[in-house]
Amino acid sequence: MAETTPIPRAQRKTISWLQKLWMALQTHYVYVILVLIWIISAIASPYFRMVPTYSNILTSAVPIALIGLAQTVVVISRGFDLSVGAVASMATAVASVAMVKGIIPSIILVLIIAVAIGAINGLGVTKLGINPFIMTLCMMFFLSGLNLLIRPSPGGYIPDNYKEVLLFQVGDFPLTAFLILVCTAIVGSILLQRRRLGREIYAVGGAPERARMSGINVDQTLIKTYIISAIASALGGLFIAARIGSGNAEAGAPYLFDSFTTVFMGGTLVTGGVGGYGGTLGAALIISSLGRILQFLGINIWNQFIAKGALLASVAGLQIYFARKGRQVE
């Protein structure tokens, strides 16, 4: 093809480094909030100047971060996954029954079940056209029942060496938990930013019809999204099992709400196609720190909910502010 005459540009659009910094700050403001929370707490209380507090925060952030990843991918695809908590519970229940036979086979079993759950969610959403909210709500109920069938009351057997590996500490530092967080961050970011599948999830969530016009297999992408979600939730559940040292059919339930809180606090938009895992991870650390702070201050559980609600509302307000600001820049 011969060269054509270059088209005169009215205005070349480029991004200055200042705008880049501003954008980086916008996408990572959760970390600014996190550090601020830590500094304020450290000034307010000696308890927040001690290492064990932070190791505790890291450890309890692991399931929030994993289940947050599960929710992030689905929300980016313009969906919801209400079954994340139930899948995590399933993992604890199945582990507490199966680990007598062996740790690795049990983990594999849990993951196989998770893949099946994710596939069913994905098929329901795509092939049957059921709204993701309804489809995963059904899955949540279905699994809740199944979990109680497997593990009617909390208990069962989680091997000590399994717990020791996952909760391994060097001094006061929870090495395994830290490594899991780092791995989750790397895997989550690579999946969403540096792999074809991740980019297709953004495309499908950003504009489903256009993604179809562009030749993306939308159904297949969504099915994979729900499978990834279920796997991440199940991994979260496997960590919860080590922490509580038993199986519990309801252990994962509270994480459903935390997953939405972390996703939205982390800047992933409910409208799909915008966001990422970095924000979710920061928000998971905030949620985990908040739990510790409020617990230390002796604040009741209901006030913890109020605090979470208030924090999410203010972050949401901040996002709208940034978005308006962004439009003004244009």
Next chain:
Amino acid sequence: MGTLTLDSITKRFPGVEALKGISFVLDEGRIYGLVGENGAGKSTLVKILMGLFPPDEGSISMAEERLQIRDPHQARFLFGIDAVFQEHALIPQMSIMENVFLDQLDRFHDRGLLNYRRMVSEAREVIGKVGLDLDVNLPADAISATEKSLIEFSIALHRDPKFLILDEVTATMASDIVQDLFEIMKELKEAGKTIIFISHRLQEVLSICDEILVLKDGALQGSVDNTEKKDPVAIRKKIVLMMTGTEKGLHFPTRDTKESEAPVVLSLRNIRNTRLRDINVDVREGEIVALAGLRGQGQSMLLRAAAGMLAHFEGEISLRGELKRIRNPFNAVESGIFYVSDRRDDEELWLSHDVWLNISLGSISDRARLGFIRMKEDRGVIQEMVENLRIETPSLSKIVQQLSGGNRQKVVLGKYLLSKPRILLMDQPTIGLDVGAKAEIYALLRSLANEGIPTLAVLTDLEEVVNLPDRILVMHEGRITREFQGTEVDEEELVDSYYG
């Protein structure tokens, strides 16, 4: 080899037959023009060829072999059919380079990770083919409509299709860019490719296409040979006639000569914003006034301004001599100014609800006492409206989606008539309607005008512009440039005036 044959392609959507047995053959090394008014079925045809939905009847075959086109990916990579869609297909939140390679991202996996550096250089190369020089890291919604069209064109070029469909790619382009585009199209033609060029700009179609297919109301009216590119005036006339055509059975209500001294109902004074330039319009009692001209000269924007749907504009709007402050649609409705959108199904109707609710909801509080709707009274009122407008529906509880286009438009009018409008602002009132329904809507608008509800309407169909209104205001680049009296308009003079 290399020919694409369409055989009696038919496509129905609820309440409308979008394509009625379309058949034609596309030879290689030719540029085909596909023209027709809005709603003639052009975009539906494109989507069928790209496998976005299957035809209800008919077949597509390439070199004697019947094709089952299941999705765009298959159309592109198996059959070599590619399209630049009228509605942009770029994902707005994603970068230009990712959009360029959206369906082949795995090509950029280096050791398991997307290699963005390689993607940048390859994407720059792809868009460079159409003369674009952009930061490919920018999100697709940060660039102009022309740039988007060019990028989509370059993506299609990059895939090297045998058949390329260009649906309104030039709509937003300046003429020098269009010329560049045509140069590329000519090269493709010489390389034996087939191009279907869809455009509302007839001069463009005439200057580039070898053969022009004319669609009207979902049917192929015929084709005009233009291989020689000679005598554009005559060919143009022929095409315009086929596009608008004197339809059998299309009847326009008679126009009485109006007293020019009839009282003014709606008066717009010095309406202006970034695109509208000091517009003055008076609509008098008993009148239907048309806003005509080429597409996108500010006609719809003017209507939206008068209906309070435009955030920023200056000027005065008065109704029967009384100055109104109209800053939002609620103000307009309160003053009795009712706007009817050309996007009937999206902006006027609750498609999945029944006739009753659709007509009733706008004025429902008039038939309520202490916050409770008096159902019996409501039902009676709606029933009466349905009968007056002769809406063909078996019952009030029929879902509007199952009605034909003409009946849908009557439902819309019924909804507003219950609110006692003083003037109607209608954007393409008969868009997508068949002949019979058009005639009914014309008659309805005429009788409303006679009963004291005049209409200011954006009209695009030439036949409509010539035969329906009492006065025609031609707009060009945000100004009213000509005015014609409806009964004494010369068709050729009118079309000439469109070009400023």
